Amino acid sequence: MLPTLRPVTRAGEATNEGSSESTPSVAPSPLARQSDASAGEPARRVSxxxxxxxxxxxxxxxxxxxxxxxxxxxxxxxxxxxxxxxxxxxxxxxxxxxxxxxxxxxxxxxxxxxxxxxGLNQEWPVIIVGVGNLGRALANYEGLATQGFPVQALVDIDSSIVGSAVAGVVVEHFDDISAVVAREAISVGVIATPAAAAQEAAQHLIDAGLASLLNFTPVPVVVPDHVQVRGVDLATELQILSFYQQRSTAAARGTGLPLGTP
Amino acid sequence: MLPTLRPVTRAGEATNEGSSESTPSVAPSPLARQSDASAGEPARRVSxxxxxxxxxxxxxxxxxxxxxxxxxxxxxxxxxxxxxxxxxxxxxxxxxxxxxxxxxxxxxxxxxxxxxxxGLNQEWPVIIVGVGNLGRALANYEGLATQGFPVQALVDIDSSIVGSAVAGVVVEHFDDISAVVAREAISVGVIATPAAAAQEAAQHLIDAGLASLLNFTPVPVVVPDHVQVRGVDLATELQILSFYQQRSTAAARGTGLPLGTP
DNA sequence: GCGTGTGAACTCATTCACAGCC
DNA sequence: GGCTGTGAATGAGTTCACACGC
CATH class of the missing domain: 1.10.10.10 (Winged helix-like DNA-binding domain superfamily/Winged helix DNA-binding domain)
Known part of the structure; x- marks a missing residue:
């Protein structure tokens, strides 16, 4: 069920903002058994x-x-x-x-x-960037681990937080992201920073070799093609609902604008 | 470091910049003016x-x-x-x-x-169904109110919770949803129940007259056409990421090459 | 009979490319 | 010259409808 995660690449470098295109060397993943049906088939293109x-x-x-x-x-x-x-x-x-x-x-x-x-037959270790209210809440959420996404690393820029433990994980410094990602064989990066820091967080996660990001800020992050980002933002969702709510109430008011008349 | 969403300039709040635009002050009754300035036009269908x-x-x-x-x-x-x-x-x-x-x-x-x-120039009062961990966290999240979505009602089935106050709002009984929704002029219903109760919660919210739901459970709720539902579920998002992660690692292994190939 | 598997039609969204206006 | 506004091409996704196998 769960393949062991073994520290393979020990990257000691602390990317000091300087390394432009860094080594995407991280090959964290435990083996991913493809759909067991027939092995030789060309990769299906699932939409x-x-x-x-x-x-x-x-x-x-x-x-x-x-x-x-x-x-x-x-x-x-x-x-x-x-x-x-x-x-x-x-x-x-x-x-x-x-x-x-x-x-x-x-x-x-x-x-x-x-x-x-x-890919749910294996574990995908998660790193959370930004240990504020949201980051802490996520770290403490057991649902993550039980679904196969154990939170194995936390990073923040605030040095007054670094070193403390949240949900049994010691918070490390944001600058050490690359090392941490490699050491823990992280697969998924969660961005729980303030909105203004989202892009930078994403960039560092990508530089560290990650290709799967979950963004909790309202700002979209720009990523290369091979990286997948999913956004989860409450305000965005509510604003979308707000639009439809307004439309339906406007229609209900019956201001001469018929609504559901096909 | 919560995901600081700055107070989105509610129309009417003057962000003192250039005085070029005549920011129309918030009208006493915030009419939902349709996008278009020239009245009388048929409602645009915004995709x-x-x-x-x-x-x-x-x-x-x-x-x-x-x-x-x-x-x-x-x-x-x-x-x-x-x-x-x-x-x-x-x-x-x-x-x-x-x-x-x-x-x-x-x-x-x-x-x-x-x-x-x-529709952000007006407020859309919110009811939260299910006052567990998630419901409480949402009720206490200031971002909601500052974005124009004040939490004005909380309901739960657990009578040991009913009557207590969370974030300054007294929890009422689930059975009284209709009365509560009417009394507080609620516009948006948030489903923060256990997954098994999601559909029932949705049904009651709809029966109470709501047309905008935000569903935090992993189960989709079935609703009539006039109701809008948005889903926000962590597990779902992670599972989607998991697929792409698996695909990219499989591809990387297959080719023996790092992802970017010039 | 029932329910899957899929050709084919259709709807919708995205993107290019360029004409039109400042 | 720069940038908007939009016809037209392309492509993706959804849905109908029905043949096929159980």
Whole structure:
């Protein structure tokens, strides 16, 4: 289940802002077993849209499995996942999963295959940059570790914090990011800094060799193509909701602007 | 070091910069004026994709305004927002915002217009369903109120919690949702319950008349067409990152080359 | 019969490229 | 000259509809 993380590359250098293009040498990951089906196939191109729905399917499937369901139809699972059944079938076909005509999909098989495709059969150690309120909350959130994303490093620029322990992890200095990432075989970088520092944090994480970032600030960070960033920002979400809320209330007011008239 | 979101200039709050624009003061009743200045036009259909980018633009603009910039080119703002310049221009044109050829867009005007379009010139009171760890953290997060989303109600099913105060708000019983929503003129419902209760919470919020939900659980909630739901789930985001992480490490191993190949 | 797998049509979004205006 | 505004091309994703296998 969990491959051991062994310090491989011991990078002692503290990138002092000077090293421009640094060594992307970090190859932290424990082995990633590709979808076990047939090995020799060319890499399937799974679309981003599909990938973003897989966790949703998985959620529903786990719930179904808990109820003892042995198989599901695309329609049932689609309902649970709030998507169109055809989309669900396309997605599954796209990752090489096949069902049985007239019957449906095998729940256990689906759970396993999706887990493998998502890479959930291994651990992805996480570093959190910025140990403020949010950073601390995340570090203390057990959900991370239980889902396979153990928080194994914390860094901050504030030297009055460095050295203290949060959730059993000692806070290290931001400047030592590269060394820390290498030492702990980190795979995912979480940006929990003030917004103004987000880009710099991202840059250092990338320089340290990371290719997966989770950004909690409201500012988008600019990254090279090979790096994936996901943003999670409360204010952004609320502002989007605000738009639709305003639109619907405006419509409800009935200001001569008919709303749902197709 | 919480994710400091600076007080987004609520329309009406004068950010004392140039006095060029006539910042209309907050009207007694904050009417939701549709984007477009010339009344009578049929409601523009702003695409979902555009709406989701507006908060990002706004973020960059507020930052630019803070630096004293008077105008921006689509290219500059697009860089800040990590989008294509043409997309930015299309988005702005779509909400009726026009720039000046050869010059760019007026920063203050843009900030104001986008704020109005998003509905940020008024407050949207929030109810939080589920006063556990997450619910409490959200209730205590000042960012919500300063961004125009004051938490004015908390409900839970656990009667041992009901009656206590969190962040100055008394927790009421889940069964009284409808009354609470009406009394406090709530606009946005936040689901911070355990995953298993998400759908029921959503249903009650919708029954109470809400059309904007923010779901912090990993399970998608099924809602009628007129209701907008945004999901914010850490596990989902991490699982998506996990996929790309796995893919990139697999690719790196396959080629034996570092990711960037010239 | 039932439900998957997929051709085909359709809708929507992104991006180029350039004409038009300052 | 610089930068906006937008037709047109490209591409991605969704959904219908139905043939095929159980």
């Amino acid at each position: 981003d849209a599909t990938v973003s729905r897989l966790p949703v399917y998985l959620q529903g499937l786990v719930s179904l499995a808990g109820e003892g369901a042995a198989s599901v139809s695309s329609e049932s699972l689609a309902d649970l996942s709030a998507v169109n059944p055809a989309t669900l079938r396309r997605d599954l076909a796209g990752i090489g999963i096949t069902g049985t005509r007239g019957v449906g999909y095998d729940v256990k098989y689906l759970v396993h295959e999706i887990s493998v495709v998502l | 979902d994709a555009t709406v989701s980018r507006l908060p990002v633009y706004l973020q960059g603009l507020v930052s630019l305004a803070g630096e004293g910039a008077a105008s921006v080119s689509s290219e500059s703002l697009a860089d800040l927002s990590a989008v294509n310049p043409a997309t930015l221009r299309r988005d702005l044109a779509g909400i009726g915002i026009t720039g000046t050829r050869g010059v760019g867009y007026d920063v203050k005007y843009l900030v104001h217009e986008i704020s109005v379009v998003l």
